[in-house]
Amino acid sequence: MPRQHRKRTKLAHVLKFVFLTAGAAAMGVALELFLVPNQMIDGGITGISIILAKLTGLPLGIFLFFINLPFLLLGFKQIGRTFAFSTLYGIAVLSVTTSLLHPVPAFTSEKLLALSFGGVLLGAGVGLVLRFGGSLDGTEIVAIIVSKKRRLSVGQIIMFINLFIFLAAGFVFGWDSAMYSVFTYYLATKVMDIVIEGLNESKSVTILSSEHEDISDAINERLGRGTTLIYAKGGYSKEDTLMVFCVVTRLELAKLRSIVQEIDPGAFIAIEPVYEVLGGNFQKKSIH
Template sequence: MTRTHKRLTILDFLKRAIFLTLGAILMAVALEVFLVPNQVIDGGITGISIVLSHVTPVPLGLFIFFINVPFLILGYKQIGKTFAFSTLYAIGLMSATTALLHHVDPFTNEKILAVLFGGLILGLGIGLVIRFGGSLDGTEIVAILLSKKTRIPVGQIVMIINVFIFIIAGFVFGWDSAMYSIFTFYIAAKVMDIVVEGLDESKSVTIISSEYEEISEAIISRLGRSTTYIYAKGGYTKEDTQMIYCVVTRLEVAKLKAIVHEIDSKAFISIQHVSDVLGGNFEKNNIH
């Protein structure tokens, strides 16, 4: 048993290393082959590095690496050792790859194409690194540390930081480039979400109904999804009941609603987005 566990651990490590490497290289390609030659920037520390490399003779890769490292060290306790080393590896490789690609001719000089393909590749690279336990930008670390002191949500801090970066880009590269950069950032963010969360989105569903047994059986037999009962007590009626909890795919939501309303038209249904599903038995049961 011990040997098997060790073999699985090595495979997991290799898988992580491969995808961290791929993600870092993809981001470097997006920057040096599509975005930077067309004066389009990314958000976060990468965006700051692009601006600084434009106004100084220092290569982009050096700025990306050396600006990120202090925040990695600062946030070491908050993000954990594995995440810190994965991030350090990804950022180091990405910085080195940008240096290697710096003199490669851009694939296109059309800004629209650069934004579309650059944003797509950028989001794919960042998404792969995040999915496999790392990061390619220290902005999130800065935001986490500031959030603890200011009580402002992390997402809002990241947005505020990026607004300032795109304003600076407007003064340095021109306002057309700044607006192109905002679209690039948006495209990259959407692609990153798809890579991290997957195309087959899952939804968690909570159902409250007096007909919970019949509804649960119908979900199992007609949708092939397992259900879980959660004890509940009515706040107004004070009656004991059972809530039904299950996880379905986005495409199954409509059918689940139809099944529930067919049995109890007054049933309460709460549907929430699930970013990831791990463990348990999420595979569909065979329906005959």
């Protein structure tokens, strides 16, 4: 491997580590200094953890870490080792951050300010972690698995789960807090949308490279996704070539980019949103 290529790969790993840390820490700040002191919750495992911390008096970080662990093991089998380790690191940073900040007084007791700043920080933090190949909540992993067995989208499953979580928050924190929480979740979702450039469950990826065979094989072997080689002809060069086409989930997109750039840093990559995938056996192969 050329020295310049090794430096580029090492820098990419360092940046990934930095942004995973920043994203998880931002979510911890949002929870402990804005949302939880004002009795607002997030959706998913985080919402469940906040409710349990309120009912038991135990630190929030304990629930965030241990409730997510079983779903992390599922993610290891379904999405791969890199995703699992990135998620484990992100959740560990999140848990430590909430524990360190728990004694710190809230920045504000004004509900609207807490909702606004907490929601933006929360969405930005989750978005950064997703963008760099990890996750901070096991709910999405469950949704991806269930969606393969039921005719429901990932978004529909997450919405269904969160409906019950926000209803539970109404009984624990009061209905005003539950309604504030819904708006917080909505704001965080929109910010996350901006950070990761779309909340679509799947992305179609077209790759143009002279190393198309190696890239296709690597996607099959390391990501567990099938690819299609499409014959094409250069409009300027008039040379025949092959394009690599595949469809991946948004959690797999960061790893796919890494695979392609590792093989051919100059490869042309076009990414498009896919709003629905039907047929074609859109299943992951086992990763060895």
